[in-house]
Amino acid sequence: xxxxxxxxxxxxxxxxxxxxxxxxxxxxxxxxxxxxxxxxxxxxxxxxxxxxxxxxxxxxxxxxxxxxxxxxxxxxxxxxxxxxxxxxxxxxxxxxxxxxxxxxxxxxxxxxxxxxxxxxxxxxxxxxxxxxxxxxxxxxxxxxxxxxxxxxxxxxxxxxxxxxxxxxxxxxxxxxxxxxxxxxxxxxxxxxxxxxxxxxxxxxxxxxxxxxxxxxxxxxxxxxxxxxxxxxxxxxxxxxxxxxxxxxxxxxxxxxxxxxxxxxxxxxxxxxxxxxxxxxxxxxxxxxxxxxxxxxxxxxxxxxxxxxxxxxxxxxxxxxxxxxxxxxxxxxxxxxxxxxxxxxxxxxxxxxxxxxxxxxxxxxxxxxxxxxxxxxxxxxxxxxxxxxxxxxxxxxxxxxxxxxxx
Amino acid sequence: xxxxxxxxxxxxxxxxxxxxxxxxxxxxxxxxxxxxxxxxxxxxxxxxxxxxxxxxxxxxxxxxxxxxxxxxxxxxxxxxxxxxxxxxxxxxxxxxxxxxxxxxxxxxxxxxxxxxxxxxxxxxxxxxxxxxxxxxxxxxxxxxxxxxxxxxxxxxxxxxxxxxxxxxxxxxxxxxxxxxxxxxxxxxxxxxxxxxxxxxxxxxxxxxxxxxxxxxxxxxxxxxxxxxxxxxxxxxxxxxxxxxxxxxxxxxxxxxxxxxxxxxxxxxxxxxxxxxxxxxxxxxxxxxxxxxxxxxxxxxxxxxxxxxxxxxxxxxxxxxxxxxxxxxxxxxxxxxxxxxxxxxxxxxxxxxxxxxxxxxxxxxxxxxxxxxxxxxxxxxxxxxxxxxxxxxxxxxxxxxxxxxxx
Numbered sequence: 056x057x058x059x060x061x062x063x064x065x066x067x068x069x070x071x072x073x074x075x076x077x078x079x080x081x082x083x084x085x086x087x088x089x090x091x092x093x094x095x096x097x098x099x100x101x102x103x104x105x106x107x108x109x110x111x112x113x114x115x116x117x118x119x120x121x122x123x124x125x126x127x128x129x130x131x132x133x134x135x136x137x138x139x140x141x142x143x144x145x146x147x148x149x150x151x152x153x154x155x156x157x158x159x160x161x162x163x164x165x166x167x168x169x170x171x172x173x174x175x176x177x178x179x180x181x182x183x184x185x186x187x188x189x190x191x192x193x194x195x196x197x198x199x200x201x202x203x204x205x206x207x208x209x210x211x212x213x214x215x216x217x218x219x220x221x222x223x224x225x226x227x228x229x230x231x232x233x234x235x236x237x238x239x240x241x242x243x244x245x246x247x248x249x250x251x252x253x254x255x256x257x258x259x260x261x262x263x264x265x266x267x268x269x270x271x272x273x274x275x276x277x278x279x280x281x282x283x284x285x286x287x288x289x290x291x292x293x294x295x296x297x298x299x300x301x302x303x304x305x306x307x308x309x310x311x312x313x314x315x316x317x318x319x320x321x322x323x324x325x326x327x328x329x330x331x332x333x334x335x336x337x338x339x340x341x342x343x344x345x346x347x348x349x350x351x352x353x354x355x356x357x358x359x360x361x362x363x364x365x366x367x368x369x370x371x372x373x374x375x376x377x378x379x380x381x382x383x384x385x386x387x388x389x390x391x392x393x394x395x396x397x398x399x400x401x402x403x404x405x406x407x408x409x410x411x412x413x414x415x416x417x418x419x420x421x422x423x424x425x426x427x428x429x430x431x432x433x434x435x436x437x438x439x440x441x442x443x444x445x446x447x448x449x450x451x452x453x454x455x456x457x458x459x460x461x
Numbered sequence: 462x463x464x465x466x467x468x469x470x471x472x473x474x475x476x477x478x479x480x481x482x483x484x485x486x487x488x489x490x491x492x493x494x495x496x497x498x499x500x501x502x503x504x505x506x507x508x509x510x511x512x513x514x515x516x517x518x519x520x521x522x523x524x525x526x527x528x529x530x531x532x533x534x535x536x537x538x539x540x541x542x543x544x545x546x547x548x549x550x551x552x553x554x555x556x557x558x559x560x561x562x563x564x565x566x567x568x569x570x571x572x573x574x575x576x577x578x579x580x581x582x583x584x585x586x587x588x589x590x591x592x593x594x595x596x597x598x599x600x601x602x603x604x605x606x607x608x609x610x611x612x613x614x615x616x617x618x619x620x621x622x623x624x625x626x627x628x629x630x631x632x633x634x635x636x637x638x639x640x641x642x643x644x645x646x647x648x649x650x651x652x653x654x655x656x657x658x659x660x661x662x663x664x665x666x667x668x669x670x671x672x673x674x675x676x677x678x679x680x681x682x683x684x685x686x687x688x689x690x691x692x693x694x695x696x697x698x699x700x701x702x703x704x705x706x707x708x709x710x711x712x713x714x715x716x717x718x719x720x721x722x723x724x725x726x727x728x729x730x731x732x733x734x735x736x737x738x739x740x741x742x743x744x745x746x747x748x749x750x751x752x753x754x755x756x757x758x759x760x761x762x763x764x765x766x767x768x769x770x771x772x773x774x775x776x777x778x779x780x781x782x783x784x785x786x787x788x789x790x791x792x793x794x795x796x797x798x799x800x801x802x803x804x805x806x807x808x809x810x811x812x813x814x815x816x817x818x819x820x821x822x823x824x825x826x827x828x829x830x831x832x833x834x835x836x837x838x839x840x841x842x843x844x845x846x847x848x849x850x851x852x853x854x855x856x857x858x859x860x861x862x863x864x865x866x867x
Contacts, residue, residue, distance in 0.1 A: 186644050196641045226644075230636020235602045238592050238632075241668030246652065249667055257663075261655055262647030265671035 074253055074301050076191070078325065085332050088126060088297075088324055095300050097127045097322065104131065111135060112174040118394050119167045119323065127297060129307065130319035134292050138175065144290040145283070146171055147273045147318070149182035150210065152202040152224075153192050157209045158344035159424070160326030162431075163391070165213040167323070168294045172216055178282060179220045181210060182273050186225040190262040200226055209347060212434035221282055225269055232280045236272040241265070243309040252301045270299075271306040274318035291318040296325060327387055331363040347432070351425045358385065358421050366406075366413035377409035378416075385416045392423050480659055480707050482597070484731065491738050494532060494703075494730055501706050503533045503728065510537065517541055518580035524800050525573045525729065533703055535713065536725035540698050544581065550696040551689070552577055553679045553724065555588035556616065558608040558630075559598050563615045564750035565830070566732030568837075569797070571619040573729070574700045578622055584688065585626045588679050589613060592631040596668040606632055615753060618840035627688055631675055638686045642678040647671070649715040658707045676705075677712040680724035697724040702731060733793055737769040753838070757831045764791065764827050772812075772819035783815035784822075791822045798829050 071080045073091055080086055092099055100123075109116045119125050134144055148168045150161065172179050183206060189199035203224040210222065229237070246264065249255050255264055274291045276283035283289055293303060300322060307317040328343040342361045345354055365383025367373035380386050386406060393399050402419070405411035477486045479497055486492055498505055506529075515522045525531050540550050554574045556567065578585050589612060595605040609630040616628065635643070652670065655661050661670055680697045682689035689695055699709060706728060713723040734749040748767045751760055771789025773779035786792050792812060799805050808825070811817035 186640075189644055190648050196645065226641055227637075229640045230634075234592075234635045234640075235632055238595055238668055239602065241671055242596050242666050244667050246661075246663045246665060246667055246670055250663070255652075257652045257656070259652060260648050261650050261652055261670055261673070262644055264652055264667050265647055265674075267667070268671075 072254070073298050075298055076253065078298055086325065091297060092127050095127075095297070095304065097129050097297075097300060097320065098131075100126050100128045100131065100321065104128070104135075107135060108174070111139060114174055117167060117170040117174075119163065119170075119391070121396070122390050123324075124163065124391060125167060125294070125321050125323045127322040128320055129303070129322075130317065131292070131321050134290055134319045137290055142290070143177060144175070144292050144319075145177055145276065146175075146179040147182070147291050147293050148179070148295055149184060149270070149273070150206055151184045151188050151191075152199065152206040153188045153194075155202065155205055156346045156348040157206065158346045159388075159391075159427075160344060161209075162213065162347070163323060163326050164294050164296060165210055169213050169215055171292070171294060171321075172219060177219065179215060180273050180279060180282070181207075181215075181220065181222040182270070183207060183222070183224040184266075184270060186229070186269060187266055189226075190260070190266065196226065200224060208435055208438040209431070211438045212431055214434060221279065229269065233272055233278045236275055236278045237268040239313045240268040240271050240306070240309050243312050244268070244305060248305070252305055267302055267305055270302045271309070274303065274306050274310070275315045277315070288316055290316055293318050293320045295320065295322060297322040298325070326391065327384060329357060329361040329363065329384055331382060331384060332387070345424055345428070347428055347435070349428060351429075354424050354428060355421050358417050358424070362388070362417060362420070364413045364417075367409075370412070373412065374409045378406045378411075378413065380407050383413075383416075385413065385420045388420050389416070389423065392427055393419070478660070479704050481704055482659065484704055492731065497703060498533050501533075501703070501710065503535050503703075503706060503726065504537075506532050506534045506537065506727065510534070510541075513541060514580070517545060520580055523573060523576040523580075525569065525576075525797070527802070528796050529730075530569065530797060531573060531700070531727050531729045533728040534726055535709070535728075536723065537698070537727050540696055540725045543696055548696070549583060550581070550698050550725075551583055551682065552581075552585040553588070553697050553699050554585070554701060555590060555676070555679070556612055557590045557594050557597075558605065558612040559594045559600075561608065561611055562752045562754040563612065564752045565794075565797075565833075566750065567615075568619065568753070569729060569732050570700050570702060571616055575619050575621055577698070577700060577727075578625060583625065585621060586679055586685060586688070587613075587616060587621075587626065587628040588676070589628070589630040590672075590676060592635070592675060593672055595632075596666070596672065602632065606630060614841055614844040615837070617844045618837055620840060627685065635675065639678055639684045642681055642684045643674040645719045646674040646677050646712070646715050649718050650674070650711060654711070658711055673708060673711055676708045677715070680709065680712050680716070681721045683721070694722055696722055699724050699726045701726065701728060703728040704731070732797065733790060735763060735767040735769065735790055737788060737790060738793070751830055751834070753834055753841070755834060757835070760830050760834060761827050764823050764830070768794070768823060768826070770819045770823075773815075776818065779818060780815045784812045784817075784819065786813050789819075789822075791819065791826045794826050795822070795829065798833055799825070 070084070071086060071090070072078070073086070078086070105116045105120050108120060137144065146168055148164050168179065171177070183203040185196075185199035185203040188194055188202065189196055194202070203226075207222055207224075211217075244267065246255075249264060249267060253267065272278045274293065276289040276291065277287050293299075295303075300320065303318055303320055310317045329345070330343055342357060345357055349357065363382065363384040365379035365381065365386065367376050367378070378386070380403060383406070386402065389402060390399060402411065402416060406413075406416050476490070477492060477496070478484070479492070484492070511522045511526050514526060543550065552574055554570050556571075574585065577583070589609040591605040591609040594600055594608065595602055600608070609632075613628055613630075617623075650673065652661075655670060655673060659673065678684045680699065682695040682697065683693050701709075706726065709724055709726055716723045735751070736749055748763060751763055755763065769788065769790040771785035771787065771792070773782050773784070784792070786809060789812070792808065795808060796805060808817065808822060812819075812822050
């Protein structure tokens with residue numbers, strides 16, 4: 056109720072539109088995340104959470120937590136309360152497999168989820184919404200499934216604990232308890248409601264209108280009887296980018312009406328495009344992002360030629376004014392992927408004051424990203440067809456999860 | 462395209478509204494089936510079909526064919542053409558399990574489908590839409606599934622050839638190839654379209670709006686890979702009451718766009734309520750219908766006390782004017798269930814002219830229905846929990862159908 060109070064039909068004129076299908080701001084402006092928090096009705100993840108997570112997990116908080124990449128939440132405090140009482144929870148994240156290769160922005164939620172899984176030692180379900188992409192992107196069923204499989208390899212390469220992870224595609228897994236939950240959710244949501252939440256129109260096909268329950272129900276443990284049988288009250292924590300919030304606002308609204316726990320969320324800002332921070336990256340422009348398939352040469356070229364610089368036009372002016380770090384993409388990217396706080400602080404000071412030049416910062420970024428992408432490439436190469444058989448996954452996990460952690 | 466030309470939003474003022482959720486006529490009027498055929502764009506099943514079916518199958522046509530209970534069709538001629546060329550087809554019918562016991566009107570499509578299966582020796586799939594009833598009738602998932610199971614026993618009791626029949630509930634079976642077809646269909650149908658076809662409104666929940674593809678896809682053999690693998694071009698014939706036509710109008714519109722054959726239909730008029738012919742029977746009034754669970758005493762009482770009579774007020778007037786057979790329910794019911802054409806003709810003449818009294822016709826009807834219900838009761842009692850295990854059904858049929866008929 057309360058958390059949906061600010062919901063307005065998307066047709067109304069708005070400065071920024073953020074939903075799973077559209078991230079739009081006024082030309083030249085950046086996303087106003089404070090406004091988004093107000094509009095969505097979620098909470099800001101203040102620094103006290105960072106300390107608390109460190110205390111509870113007895114390990115350093117992830118760089119994405121320390122630097123505020125994950126900046127908003129819903130009921131994350133309740134998850135921590137329960138965890139401190141000795142209660143377990145599970146993680147749920149996912150991906151719509153619309154492209155062959157992932158870019159760095161796609162990795163953000165998975166890198167963070169891996170950290171959460173390791174830190175809290177909890178089970179994880181990963182949904183690949185091949186049905187969604189088949190419906191939204193005019194892909195065939197077969198092509199959507201192929202992309203899901205390819206993307207799954209990249210996801211597995213992020214290093215999840217395979218004894219605690221269940222990865223599935225909707226085309227493979229929808230049915231049984233999962234489908235029953237879809238029906239339960241769908242009964243509680245009117246067409247008018249999804250118009251308000253997602254901006255659907257009467258000209259949209261009913262596949263789109265049917266989809267929100269598919270993404271909602273992995274929030275409920277009863278959708279996975281082979282993992283969580285008899286654990287209907289297990290809480291769920293969803294790490295995701297904030298554009299996915301509408302799905303889970305809907306889910307949280309419905310949950311108590313069907314006797315389920317509301318999922319908790321921990322939400323990230325968007326990873327900026329190389330060209331600058333005006334929203335999400337575009338799959339249609341390969342120069343807008345670094346892909347995990349990019350070669351060292353590609354990375355070098357993209358960073359040098361396309362990363363938007365906050366440095367000044369001339370060296371003289373730069374030495375005098377310093378770089379504008381608010382808009383500088385090489386620095387921004389380093390805050391995501393350079394783990395060493397001291398080094399980041401050093402660059403902030405030196406580059407911001409003009410003593411360091413853009414070229415040096417780009418050089419550092421190229422080094423960091425080349426190492427990251429190379430590590431990923433090796434990990435992905437180890438995910439062979441043999442290791443990766445969704446059915447096999449399912450059976451293995453079932454056994455291991457059942458005895459080890461729940 | 463053409464067959465949907467006459468589709469109009471249900472809000473427009475209409476003399477009669479017929480769709481899967483509503484059958485309404487102006488007070489005191491009967492359904493105008495000719496108008497319905499025009500509006501829906503299906504074809505009348507003229508007497509030449511009755512002869513042709515008799516010739517093709519080398520057996521007497523079913524009483525529901527001879528007496529025009531099944532009165533409309535779509536492409537039934539093509540099914541017969543193909544059958545005569547030696548090509549096979551399959552039958553698809555179903556039921557929404559909203560009540561514990563079936564009444565005679567519910568049996569009509571199943572009795573006719575059994576005849577078609579026997580006459581053409583073809584496979585049959587029967588869908589129990591427990592998901593639909595869960596969504597429309599505010600039943601729990603569990604209660605919908607229980608009703609589906611109870612109804613399945615009544616359906617099996619109709620005597621289907623178990624070596625050629627696959628009966629399933631949506632909650633059990635949705636998934637895999639079936640779900641993929643649901644997505645393919647949903648992509649081709651806009652919200653505006655389902656508003657036009659089914660009369661949905663923006664206040665309806667998205668469960669309703671998601672449902673039409675679920676009822677559509679059993680029309681496609683690829684939804685049943687364990688039955689029809691590699692037979693994607695197998696034609697489908699759907700025997701049903703004409704209020705289900707909107708689902709299959711939608712299905713036929715979509716089929717060629719996703720590379721599938723259009724299903725053919727053979728459609729019945731509505732079985733009238735005991736109180737008279739103004740639409741379908743009402744589950745909320747037990748005296749409006751004869752149930753397969755009614756005792757001989759119940760049947761006698763219901764027919765004697767509640768069956769609307771076309772006889773005259775006094776014996777003198779009746780002898781003079783005769784019964785109005787157009788509105789007489791006992792006679793109407795006999796045209797459904799008394800197989801002997803000579804006997805029906807005899808009653809038509811004698812009762813219509815006033816030589817036979819209402820009491821005698823009711824007496825005959827009570828005898829016919831008591832025998833029918835008693836036969837059904839015995840057959841249902843033979844459907845034990847052991848015989849009836851959906852999973853077992855599936856496995857048995859898979860083997861038998863694969864080797865015997867396709």
